[in-house]
Amino acid sequence: MINTSRIHGSLYDVFNQNFSIMATGDTRKIFSKVAIGPKTIDVAVHEDFQCIIHVKRSEFESIPAPFLSRFQKYSLSINDFYRIRLHKLPGIEQDIMKNVEEKVSSFIEHFGRNYFHGLNESTLYSCLLSLIKIHENEExxxxxxxxxxxQLTVRLKSFIEQNPTNTEQCLVRFVLSKLVQLVSPESIILKLPVFEEKVKQWLCNLYFQHQEHFNFGNFIEQLVSKQFLNIDNDLRPSSEHQMVQNSLHTTTKVIIFTRTSSYVIGLNAKSKNELFTTNNNDDETSNYSRQI
Incomplete structure (x- = not known):
């Protein structure tokens, strides 16, 4: 149960396991009282009923002690879920992920955590967790x-897979490509001198050539465009092209960090029209505002 605090009072007897049992021959039914407004009714409870209530850690202090006493309590973070899945990977893949985590953590500390907008203790582990797949057989x-x-990251394919046989390098570059999106252009330029020349080059290449940080219109075009695979010339071989196309995911929600300006705050009808439309008559690509 998530975000259900408003109905917790109605389920007082359920949470306290105050059940009534009615048995007839070899069958039995379990009932509990549920409050609905001013009325209380008996509701059937499944034999295997179990309840897990998810609450935010920030709300924990405000929850009444009697309510907490009804449950076993566990505190789980993104890091915890990542560690659980990590230990279920084959040994070789565990080593790869540990090296990826170490290298990316080193990059964050070397660059400076305060330069990443919105970075918290769960950000890195959220990225790492997304790299692990659970199969139907629980492997x-x-x-x-x-x-x-x-559609936003496929243009990074040539950068991420510079050496496709090196899985660790590919994953490090993939995670870093996500994290540097949280950094402002000024911060990138400011911190470049602290890195070796080789790292400077690929960081500049990643940030300024393969990602969109300056033109909101171009970013929206990438977000809503269906012509994803035309961006990267490396995808021309038909077999690889088809493989990537079949596994391509669609990003539908983004957070945009932008400077406060009169243009951003007060987009008038004219600027909206310039930003979200083009002279192209193709309905699928010419009117971004309608697609959004």
Missing amino acids: HSLLSIHQHYT
């Missing part, structure tokens, strides 16, 4: 790098 494995691309 765990690393996702193929082809299974991570979206």
